Amino acid sequence: MNEINVQPPQPIPYPDNEIIKKLYRFPILLYRLGLGKLISPYILILSTTGRRSGKTHRTPVEYFKLDNRIYIISGFNTKPDWYRNVLADPHVTINLGTQVLPRIARKPETDEEWAGVVAYLKASPISLLSDPALVNNLDDPQVKEAIKTWPVLTFDTTEETCPPPLESDLLWTWPLILLGAAFIILFGWLNRHH
DSSP: OTTOOOSOOOSSOOOOSHHHHHHHTHHHHHHHTTOHHHHTTTEEEEEEEOTTTOOEEEEEEEOEEETTEEEEEOTTTTOSHHHHHHHHOOEEEEEETTEEEEEEEEOOOSHHHHHHHHHHHHHOHHHHHHOHHHHHTTTSHHHHHHHTTSOEEEEEEOOSOOOOOOOOTTGGGHHHHHHHHHHHHHHHHHHHTO
16 A cells, blocks of 8 residues: 555646646637537536636536536646635536536535545546556555545535536637638649649
8 A cells, every 4th residue: 555646646747838738728619619518428617716816717627427426536636726716616617518517516525425436536547547556446445535635526506606607609610610621622632633
């Protein structure tokens, strides 16, 4: 057990530069283009309220769903702004495929919920790739206790006001995208035949 580093799985370093941060946000563009359903088996969009600015912030996050309960783990511990925003105001909105879910975030509380977190870790490709030793030891009581100190969240439904959801506001671009693709194909074909 001593050789196991019981930390949240982190397959890639924390994004310290703007280019990497923009790449991490690519799923937001997919949701805005109406393609959220393609990545929704793995990625949801979490809308939070900025703890200092009061503005709505959106973040793509890997999640796990078990028995209609959603779980997320901050792989970068408590560094991410989205996690600190949730601690300041737990009212969030989740975009999951075409669903918009107003929720209140909280730490798992029951044994059943923590069992859901363990199931998440066993099923997550990120866990399996970045820390297979952890996945192999998830039934160890010490590991289970250590996981309870991680930045893990689950969500309850709410009727209270939550941040506005991410809209599929770029659907209008599809005709332009398809027209551009058609021109590229046409010019490529014409180039080859001349």
